[in-house]
Each structure stands twice: as structure tokens, then as C-alpha cells.
Amino acid sequence: xxxxxxxxxxxxxxxxxxxxxxxxxxxxxxxxxxxxxxxxxxxxxxxxxxxxxxxxxxxxxxxxxxxxxxxxxxxxxxxxxxxxxxxxxxxxxxxxxxxxxxxxxxxxxxxxxxxxxxxxxxxxxxxxxxxxxxxxxxxxxxxxxxxxxxxxxxxxxxxxxxxxxxxxxxxxxxxxxxxxxxxxxxxxxxxxxxxxxxxxxxxxxxxxx
Numbered sequence: 001x002x003x004x005x006x007x008x009x010x011x012x013x014x015x016x017x018x019x020x021x022x023x024x025x026x027x028x029x030x031x032x033x034x035x036x037x038x039x040x041x042x043x044x045x046x047x048x049x050x051x052x053x054x055x056x057x058x059x060x061x062x063x064x065x066x067x068x069x070x071x072x073x074x075x076x077x078x079x080x081x082x083x084x085x086x087x088x089x090x091x092x093x094x095x096x097x098x099x100x101x102x103x104x105x106x107x108x109x110x111x112x113x114x115x116x117x118x119x120x121x122x123x124x125x126x127x128x129x130x131x132x133x134x135x136x137x138x139x140x141x142x143x144x145x146x147x148x149x150x151x152x153x154x155x156x157x158x159x160x161x162x163x164x165x166x167x168x169x170x171x172x173x174x175x176x177x178x179x180x181x182x183x184x185x186x187x188x189x190x191x192x193x194x195x196x197x198x199x200x201x202x203x204x205x206x207x208x209x
Contacts, residue, residue, distance in 0.1 A: 007031035028172040038095035042071040045134035084147030087171040089164035103130040
């Protein structure tokens with residue numbers, strides 16, 4: 001949280017918004033939510049191999065397909081539903097452009113990704129040099145305390161500008177917290193991805209296309 005001239009702001013970064021407990025922690029504590037994110041569009045993510053083959057992430061397993069199908073809502077509809085539950089306005093800023101990265105620990109990553117899909121097991125032998133790519137989600141928006149979008153810059157570079165009413169004091173939710181549409185196993189998948197990626201971060205690996 002940050003105490004500012006505008007009031008007390010609840011701050012989150014990217015995937016924080018998928019955790020209902022964080023919104024509960026802000027209930028009755030903040031007057032506005034401010035989110036900064038740069039998530040790739042999971043539903044459009046592709047794995048590309050050095051021999052030119054490519055595969056949609058959603059086609060690797062039913063779990064990946066579930067994450068891809070619901071990830072879009074987490075960054076938009078579900079986020080606005082949670083801010084409306086808190087009865088506070090929302091400012092959510094996202095990056096525009098394309099995400100491209102080498103696959104961290106490619107053989108292990110691919111093996112885990114296709115573990116439940118034997119048809120794709122041969123791809124593990126071609127994992128060296130694989131990359132993942134997707135456009136970034138473009139859900140930059142400003143929403144009022146009811147969760148209604150009042151400004152959205154559209155696709156491409158741009159900005160959103162709007163007036164919203166900030167409550168004089170942190171409001172308390174008047175109803176039960178709405179459920180989010182993320183599959184519980186998605187959180188396990190996220191933890192595994194973090195475990196796979198950490199050595200790359202520790203070594204300060206930089207991918208150069």
C-alpha cells in the first residue's frame with residue numbers, strides 16, 4: 001500500500017492479480033487499485049523450435065489450454081470484478097509489443113509441458129534452442145468503483161485518461177468475494193515455471209533473438 005495525496009493506493013504487479021487473498025488483504029484498507037503488468041497473451045503463445053517447427057502452448061496439454069483460456073479473464077474481467085467488490089476505482093497499465101524469450105532449461109521445460117500428451121514426447125529431443133513468443137496482453141484500462149471501463153486506449157501504443165471518483169475513506173465490501181476463474185492447478189504450473197526460470201535469472205541470462 002502507498003499513502004498518497006490521492007488517498008491510500010493498493011498496489012499489485014502482474015500475476016499478483018490472480019491471487020484472491022491479496023484482494024482480501026486490501027478489503028477496507030485502500031481507496032484505489034493501481035496495477036502494473038506486462039503479461040504475454042497466453043492464448044496466443046507459441047513454442048518455436050530451431051528446425052522451424054512451432055506449437056501453440058495451448059496444444060501441449062489440457063492444463064496449458066485451461067491456463068490459456070482463463071488467463072485473458074484474469075487480467076480483465078476478473079480483475080474488474082475484484083476491484084468492484086472492493087468498491088474502489090482501478091488503474092491497470094500494461095505493456096504493448098511482443099514477448100520473445102528462450103525457453104528456460106528447454107528439455108526439462110518441454111518434458112513437463114507435454115508430460116500428459118505422449119504424442120508430443122518426441123519434441124523433447126528437439127528442445128535445444130527453443131523459444132516462446134506471444135504479443136503482450138493489451139488490457140490497459142481505467143475502471144470506476146463499479147468495475148465499468150471508463151477509459152481504454154485500444155490496441156497499440158497509447159494511454160488512457162479519465163476522471164474517477166475516489167472514496168473519501170477505504171470502503172468495506174458489502175458482499176462475499178466473487179470467485180476467480182483460474183483453475184487451482186494453474187498456481188502449481190506457475191510455481192513450476194518459476195522454479196525452472198530461477199537459475200536463468202540467477203545467472204542473469206539475456207535472450208538475444
